[in-house]
Amino acid sequence: MNSCGWSPNVQPGVRLMAEGEQKAAREKFWRKANLHYSKPHYRLEKSAVIINRLARGRDCTLLDVGCGPAALRYLLTPNIEYHGIDIAIQKPAPDLRQIDLIESPIEFGGQQFDLVVAQGFFEYIEDAQEQKLAEIQAILGPGGRFLVSYVNFGHRKPDIPAPYSNVQPMGAFRRSLERYFTLERSFATSHNWRHNEPGRRFLRASQLHLNVSIPVISSVLAVEYFFICSGRGSGARRRRFLAVAPR
Numbered sequence: 001m002n003s004c005g006w007s008p009n010v011q012p013g014v015r016l017m018a019e020g021e022q023k024a025a026r027e028k029f030w031r032k033a034n035l036h037y038s039k040p041h042y043r044l045e046k047s048a049v050i051i052n053r054l055a056r057g058r059d060c061t062l063l064d065v066g067c068g069p070a071a072l073r074y075l076l077t078p079n080i081e082y083h084g085i086d087i088a089i090q091k092p093a094p095d096l097r098q099i100d101l102i103e104s105p106i107e108f109g110g111q112q113f114d115l116v117v118a119q120g121f122f123e124y125i126e127d128a129q130e131q132k133l134a135e136i137q138a139i140l141g142p143g144g145r146f147l148v149s150y151v152n153f154g155h156r157k158p159d160i161p162a163p164y165s166n167v168q169p170m171g172a173f174r175r176s177l178e179r180y181f182t183l184e185r186s187f188a189t190s191h192n193w194r195h196n197e198p199g200r201r202f203l204r205a206s207q208l209h210l211n212v213s214i215p216v217i218s219s220v221l222a223v224e225y226f227f228i229c230s231g232r233g234s235g236a237r238r239r240r241f242l243a244v245a246p247r
């Protein structure tokens with residue numbers, strides 16, 4: 001159990017909480033915990049490079065699922081119209097909605113989006129992974145792209161702190177994505193002997209634009225992975241997006 005008193009119900013030895021209690025405990029936990037994501041960190045900066053490139057040359061709408069304090073918004077180019085949803089919104093704004101996505105669907109006023117992003121989110125959603133992927137599939141507009149990160153739990157020294165409630169091998173997460181999307185690319189967010197984002201300037205700078213997956217090495221040294229997905233069979237608009245996808 002963490003310092004805020006919340007552990008997901010799926011952990012053994014923890015008293016099963018009533019649904020309402022769980023929701024309140026989750027929100028209380030994240031209200032404090034997601035403040036750690038207020039400033040841009042390495043993965044967020046890397047995702048912004050990828051997203052800005054995907055959106056280059058056109059106006060786009062974007063939904064950031066599990067947006068936390070919405071730090072991503074400030075790294076995006078002005079042609080991207082940002083929206084965010086999270087269980088604990090720190091500063092209310094018209095483009096942000098507070099929703100517990102374990103209880104309620106991923107949606108934003110019935111809109112569809114050109115880009116949907118979910119970073120550092122799927123590790124915390126208990127047994128709702130398939131449901132959430134189906135919901136993202138439904139709100140991804142024609143030719144849209146879905147960028148998702150997932151922690152490499154196969155790292156040589158996996159770090160699995162208490163709030164993670166949806167832990168699986170990378171292959172299982174990939175197969176789950178492929179049930180709903182066409183997987184265009186996947187690569188390590190970074191490689192590090194330790195299971196955390198690179199801290200040293202040189203390591204950060206050298207990996208920021210390096211979108212690779214190295215056989216054998218990545219499976220044990222990749223900190224997390226990014227997956228770039230598209231909806232199935234989305235025709236000409238999809239081809240246009242692919243033309244600007246990072247290589």
Ligand SMILES: C[S@@+](CC[C@H](N)C(=O)[O-])C[C@H]1O[C@@H](n2cnc3c(N)ncnc32)[C@H](O)[C@@H]1O
Binds near residue numbers: 065067069119120125
């Ligand atoms: C590890 S933080 C990542 C924040 C941000 N996406 C980033 O990468 O910097 C996980 C985010 O998911 C949100 N989250 C966790 N469980 C959630 C839920 N059930 N519904 C909505 N948001 C949730 C948390 O509030 C938090 O902002």
